[in-house]
Amino acid sequence: MAKNTRVSQPANRFAEDEITSFRCSDGVERKIHIWGPAKPKGVFLAVHGGLAHAGDWVTPALHFKKKGWATVSFDMHGHTGQVRVDIPSFKIFLDDLGLFLAWVKARYPKKPIVFLTHSMGALITAHFVLQRLPQGDPAVKGYIMSSPYFGNAVKVPKILVALSKPMAALLPKMKVPAPALTGHLTHDAEITARHYADEKDLYRATESSLRFGNALLKAHAELAATIHKWNQPLFMIVAGDDQLADVKVAEASAHKIRADLLRYDFYPENYHENFNEVNRAKIFKDIETWLKAKLKLR
Secondary structure, X not given: OOOOXXXXXXXXXXXXXXXXXXXXXXXXXXXXXXEOOOOOOEEEXXXXXXXXXXXXXXXXXXXXXXXXXXXXXXXXXXXXXXXXXXXXXXXXXXXHHHHHHHHHHHHOOOOOEEEEEEOHHHHHHHHHHHHHOOOOOOOEEEXXXXXXXXXXXXXXXXXXHHHHHHHHHHOOOOEOOOOOOHHHOOOOHHHHHHHHHHHHOOOOOOEEEHHHHHHHHHHHHHHHOOHHHOOXXXXXXXXXXXXXXXXXXXXXXXXXXXXXXXXXXXXXXXXOOHHHOOOHHHHHHHHHHHHHHOOOOO
């Protein structure tokens, strides 16, 4: 079997109700994973994190399916069976997300859309909103960000940071040295086992290219200078024992957002993946409360 070929598995490995596809900005068809009732009352447009995949949304998706909500997500560029994630530029994430939003609006006309994002997905969404939707979108009612990857918690020697840009230009696909943190994403042993199985079967990547890593560093710096312009309802959920996303950067970013737009919840003992954590029932309940109280969505 080829090294970068996913193991053949049932079509709904992650309990999806449907899997379809759409054409991305590079002309490639990528999978869309769909959970939810036939006639949902609203739609979560879910944007997954780095090295992950759309199937990772299975846990919150199945919960909110019972509440009448659909969850839709797609496998982003560089996250479709590669051991090492590589992208031509950060811009491709924004281009593809714009096409996906259009697809969701066409698939679910007149249904309220809420972005459900995690980690790098939150970083991508923040840039997308600030750059592509500065005045908002009538169909999109609000945004949820779990462990926003607005800064890197993994300590990288300053010399490597300084050399990241020229090295990415010379050796774009070279592996970024990084610790293995799969065991520190959630305290839920069953979900951790699933993550390891996903790595084995190439649903989940384990490495980053220099070009990908440098694009994220640049995105961090650019967002720090623009996050104060955020003007949409936002529910930010931050994990205190996060070993991937910098908690202090997330907190500093939250302070730059208008208080009337922001709900900020902090879970000091959580690892990175709040929606997969052992206390996720409370988090999901709080999301339901926020949808009703803040967004008037029932």
